[in-house]
Amino acid sequence: MTSSKPLTTRAALTSAVGTVAGLLVALALMVGFFSWQSEYFFTADTFITIANDIPAVAVTAVGMTFVLIIAGIDLSVGSTMALAAAVAGIAMLQWHWSLLPATFLAMGVGVVVGAINGAISVAWRLPSFIVTLGMLEMARGAAYLATDSRTQYIGGKIDWLGKPIVLGLSPQFFIAIVIVVVAQIVLTRTVFGRSLIGIGTNEEAMRLAGVDPRPLKVIVFALAGLLAGLGGVFLSSRLEAADPNAGTGAELVVIASVVIGGTSLMGGRGSVASTFFGVLVISVLEAGLAQIGASEPTKRIITGFVIIIAVVLDTLRERRKKRGS
Amino acid sequence: MTSSKPLTTRAALTSAVGTVAGLLVALALMVGFFSWQSEYFFTADTFITIANDIPAVAVTAVGMTFVLIIAGIDLSVGSTMALAAAVAGIAMLQWHWSLLPATFLAMGVGVVVGAINGAISVAWRLPSFIVTLGMLEMARGAAYLATDSRTQYIGGKIDWLGKPIVLGLSPQFFIAIVIVVVAQIVLTRTVFGRSLIGIGTNEEAMRLAGVDPRPLKVIVFALAGLLAGLGGVFLSSRLEAADPNAGTGAELVVIASVVIGGTSLMGGRGSVASTFFGVLVISVLEAGLAQIGASEPTKRIITGFVIIIAVVLDTLRERRKKRGS
Amino acid sequence: MSPGPGNLGAAPLPVLLQGRGIGKTYATPVLAGVDFELRAGEVLALTGENGAGKSTLSKIVAGLVQPTDGTLTLAGAPFAPASRKEAEKLGVRMVMQELSLVPTLSVAENLLLGRLPHRLGFIRGDALNEAAARQMALIGLQDIDPRLPVSALGVGYQQMVEIARSLVGECRLLILDEPTATLTSREIAHLFKQIELLKARGVAIVYISHRLDELQQVADRVMVLRDGRHIDTRPMRELTQADIVRRMVGRDVHEGLDRDVRPRGRRALAVRGLARGSVVRDVSFELFNGEVLGLAGLVGSGRTELLRLIDGADRKDAGEVLLGDSATPAKIASPVQAVRAGIGFVTEDRKSQGLLLPQSIRVNATLANLGAVSRGGWLQRDVERDEVDRLRDLLRVRSDSIEQPVDQLSGGNQQKVVFARWLHRDCDVLLLDEPTRGVDIGARADIYAQIDKMAAAGKALLMVSSDLRELMSQCDRIGVMSAGRLVRIFERGEWTEQLLLEAAFSAYSAAEKSAPQEQLA
Amino acid sequence: ADAKPRVALVMKSLANEFFQTMQDGAKADQKARSGEYTLISNGIKDETDTAAQIKIVQQMLVEHVDAIVIAPADSKALVPVLAEAAAKGVIVVNIDNKLDADALKEKNLVVPFVGPDNRKGAKLAGDYLGKQLKSGDKVGILEGVSTTFNAQQRTAGFTDAMKAVGANIVSVQSGQWEMDKANAVAAAMLREHPDLRALLAGNDNMALGAVAAIKSAGKTGKVLVVGYDNISALKPMLADGRVLATVDQFGAKQAVFGIDTALKAIKEKKAQKDLSPVVETQVTLITK
Ligand SMILES: Nc1ncnc2c1ncn2[C@@H]1O[C@H](COP(=O)(O)OP(=O)(O)OP(=O)(O)O)[C@@H](O)[C@H]1O
Ligand SMILES: Nc1ncnc2c1ncn2[C@@H]1O[C@H](COP(=O)(O)OP(=O)(O)OP(=O)(O)O)[C@@H](O)[C@H]1O
């Protein structure tokens, strides 16, 4: 038995690298399988397409990671995406705003939706599951109202975000990467991030330590709303339209990605970096299944299976690590 | 400090009556509003239609109540309904089974799906949220496979369950009522029910007290599957067809009903009886909004709003009670 | 260096905190008309039975609970803290009776929770770890790496972290609510040294404990509460332990250090070569019907782990447990099998491992033996109510009714509910981990009486305690664990406090001077 | 690789029987003339998941297909990605749901539409129903997902026909294309308007839901129902009159027509912009 210090550092390192390594293995397996099935899969094109595909889900998943870390959940992100995109679309079409202010407006809408989620949960100490379930319905209704239940075609005005600029990659890809990196730093290096982990683990202890969890929780939900709003704009820019049905069911995909990335649904444990890889797993799976032309039932069954397997593997790894240490 | 007995009974009574009373007030308000809006709302017809409408959701919600009580969640119930109904439909159409054995088969399918959910969650100690999310996809895929993605018309063979027998009410209504009553008794009066509440409150304490939570959890998920399977048959019998898309999104409606009925998403607290009233609230709302011909956005917004308000009211009541005692 | 009890009378210290007519009413009054004063640089011991209102009074002072009556003044100014933060701003701090740490955060982060050193919101890791190490050194824990997650520490160490945390920052008044309930003498010595230093700096200390011998060591004055009322406050030196007890419970209580050795029956249990990692190493012993075998050891010596292994709660790496006279190992892979085999386990951490907090006393008490209150799977409410009423009276659980949720009970009464559960189960072998943690002296006597009764009925009891006096008074034999090994089993008559302590340290000093923390890795 | 042209068929929800039929038709056709082309077919989870469909189009581009035959989930939002496809030289053919003309214009794109006129189809059914109605009769419309173009077109077609006979449309509500949702809505309409004469459903699944609602209300035979799509489950209903009529738009053939158009363009080496804009396919009223 040696001194404990080197051990600690090593353990901490192994943990972060561990999750990502596990996900990389899963990714490699999938890429291998799909490459074997389709000669066109293992090409730069595929990966560029995937890369340009993920920003909307990725940024929304970043917000969801924070929410799960404080032991909350946000089922309204899909609707928020649609509502924010709808408002941005109207701003561009009817009020002739340009892309940048419209994007900020969308993020503002997201913040408001998220803050309402947070404020209601906090004020009456309600589980966020049910509050955001209500919001899922309300924000979707609002998106219908805003667009008059019709897809609003925006056109070239919004497509800049999704158009390739460097190496075939779009600005939204780079923005998403920056957000992931910044969020990871915030989570691991700041007082804010630590407080969130504390709240997710033992809210009462945080309260007793003089950290009021309430404003922090509202901020986290607002942040999730903001990022969902941005995700909505990203989605719109690929569609060049504001679709009132955009993001239907996105909440479950986003949550699945975050959980596959090793973030705990019980709160207190999570990493934005591995969320990103969780998003990749789902995207590669989706892309690959489409590329080999799998039938709908097959897709469903395989997707469900992969979600479960990915989480089982993560748990086993996590547990082995614990036993080892 | 007086003797404990009178206090106890009174408190217990107030509690049970309290939740239901709150829901009754909510129901009365809605009925009042819709009756004011539509001259045809306050008629026996309306209530008979609603009564014949709810059994599928009601029995599924009973299963969900048990799942929430052990601090689990089951997102796969909607897909399970479809899969079970599909299998029953095939049994009746292709193998020429009669209704009763086909219904048992459907419940059997539900039990298998639920038991798999439970077994996976228990074996790897995974959150049921993610396991059942995977199952949501898989069971839906299986339902597509079973029906070849086509609605299977079953016809008169299955309609007995949904046909009025007494006072315009159908056998499935009475079956649902019996199930609610039996489940409530099981929950409050049996060792099984007590153990579930214990597991939902503090699983580790139960384990150390010598109650193995694992088989009980598997049983609860299997039970939820069984009831979802029965719900699927109920749905089919009203429509006289097995629709592979049946029950899409039902999980959220069911969870909302259960939570509105005062069952805690955190586990350890819940009542089947009030779940039934939660189901009523959602059904009356849906029926009323359709009857006054509300637009789709209005429906969405009001539904979301009612979900949140109902839970806020329940929480306030609960809290007032606690403060009082 | 310190004023000490002796020279207190010489120059009365200035009054720091004064309470007048403090009352608190929940459903029923739990505090009524309490007057008290606290002087700078003194240690005021607060004692009383479980549920007397000690924690409630402390929480009022610390801003965690608002009084329904009465006023407080701090250094002459009105003092009505609305939150803990507000109280802490004025230098009033409290170590809670129940642990309130964040297991996923590191020791350092927990120590400085709410005041993490940062620059523009970014945590300054070095400053954090340095400050934490300094803080830990104050209470003699310089060996623990502040970067470890708290969850890697045992309960005892976690308690030490709690204490260390309260010493961070400006402090004028410190409340310690049963800080030593899970500590052994080594840690307690560190704590007392720290208390002396604080006193010398003029800090006023409220010290709550059920261990009266401790009070004699540290306290300058003693304040006794009974049923939420102030009974008496006097200088410590004017009182004997018996005086204090009489004031607390209103009657005499006999602990009796010199009991006769109980007649030993047949073998109830044999443990052979039990091991798990470096926490429990090759432990073997036998336990007999009708005896109480104590387990002493330092915090982290592996006593809890040993009980958990016997109970099947954790997986063992090696070894076996034999039941009764049987020569074949019993198959006990889970607590469920243990209970079925007649082994009960009163856990150390009642909050996370024992109780269903939001549920009633009734539900909690019958949990391990639902079969006795049911027929064919159906609960028999009347039977259950009668049995729980009986248990409640037997153990004198202070509560409004058996329907009261246990999270509304005081700590000691919660402990009694856990104990009641295993009385109800009626096991052949009972594993007791700190069974009197936080239990007052009167109630302790109740529990001892039950232990006695069970032993007399031929049950076998294995009791872990950090309170050597308790072990010495209650046990027929005492085993001592050190660094995961069972180093020696003393028979009654062989032991002295000194010998027990030496044994407890033995495996550590043999390996290295650097103490038990190596097992933390 | 092989010299055979590779055609990607991108469908809407394969959970919907109509598209399933369409896909099966295409697969059967490909099997019959497997020497002529290869087929990759894909669909999305539900009809509103536009983003997922875009992803599929992109994957097909990555797969280097020669042609894309698509039933767009949204008539506007799919245009940009299809423009991208055309720019890469992939032949794009639109089936089922017509792409928005303005959006195509902005992208300077010509995409041949091979498919039926939904409005016309709905009007066929509506007109047939109209013969049994008199002026002032109350009718209700069960719309699909209101945000989709097909749903809107069918509602418009029904409305045209009802206006023509002077019937009174008392309610238009969405049944989300689904049987159980339509059932609940139809039940409410029947209660609210006890003298309702007919229910016009945007697809046959919803018609099935309506039939069930009529039965529960004890009004079988008193309320007429028309549907759209001619799914197999409807046959017994048509036979005994519980459903008056439905519309067949020959889903099984639609995709094949689209594929033919694409193959022809490839064979003749025509550029996208030279393709003829509309190839209308047949819609037929089915009453038995
Ligand atoms: N939140 C609450 N609601 C109702 N009663 C409460 C609540 N908190 C404490 N009590 C009651 O107040 C009384 C005093 O409790 P307190 O915790 O102050 O006792 P204590 O003297 O610290 O006892 P112990 O030695 O067991 O820790 C108890 O009878 C307890 O049941
Ligand atoms: N859940 C756990 N995870 C990791 N290490 C643990 C855990 N529980 C205990 N340990 C470690 O195992 C060792 C033995 O702890 P154990 O609790 O058995 O000791 P103990 O003598 O009962 O002391 P205590 O008074 O702290 O309970 C300690 O070093 C402790 O830090």
Ligand SMILES: [Mg+2]
């Ligand atoms: Mg206390």
Ligand SMILES: [Mg+2]
């Ligand atoms: Mg211990």
